[in-house]
Amino acid sequence: MQVLGFELIDLIGIKGVLLDIDNTLYPYQPSHQVAQAAAATALQEYLGVDSVAFESAYKVARTRVHHDLEGQAASHSRLLYGQKLVEVLLGRTDFEASLLFDRVYWDTFLKTINLLPEAKVFLEQCRETNIKVCLLTDLTAAIQHRKAIVLGLADYVQYMVSSEEAGVEKPAAAMFTLGMEKMDLSPADCIMVGDSLEKDIKGAEALGIRAYQISILV
């Protein structure tokens, strides 16, 4: 695995860092694939359906949730994916099944994530130079709190803004302004660090915040 970008970050004169979590501090895809497979197997066994039926219902459910909740944190909710895919398969809600899908997905996911060494060095640098760090992340608050703890971010990070809290997702300005508000800093004092050109980089630059793109090549 190759991680590019952290070495280019210039912290001179910077007082605060707005920092993406997913696919910036750890590689997202490998964890997602393992978690998705575990959650799919658990639900197939629980419902007694095969993988073809599952996959087809999952696609319908995910597309529907994305469409209905576009631009909101809950558009990524595994609980809602689970709930809707069960509704597609059974024609009704099954509370246990929805929760099982969500629980197996996230419990598996969180067991597989580790803070990248490059990210750790960067965060240590911020801590040593008294630079504030605010996580800026598109997802529901509960799971991002759990990720922050599992990744060991509590020692390095003072603030978090999730898209559930902001009511909108990156690149919306509200995400960035809320982060700067928490740190009590202006755009000139901050940088943004993240993997997404559209969300992290363009979102920050629209507000005059210098931004650095991280690339993880798995």
Ligand SMILES: [Mg+2]
């Ligand atoms: Mg990301």
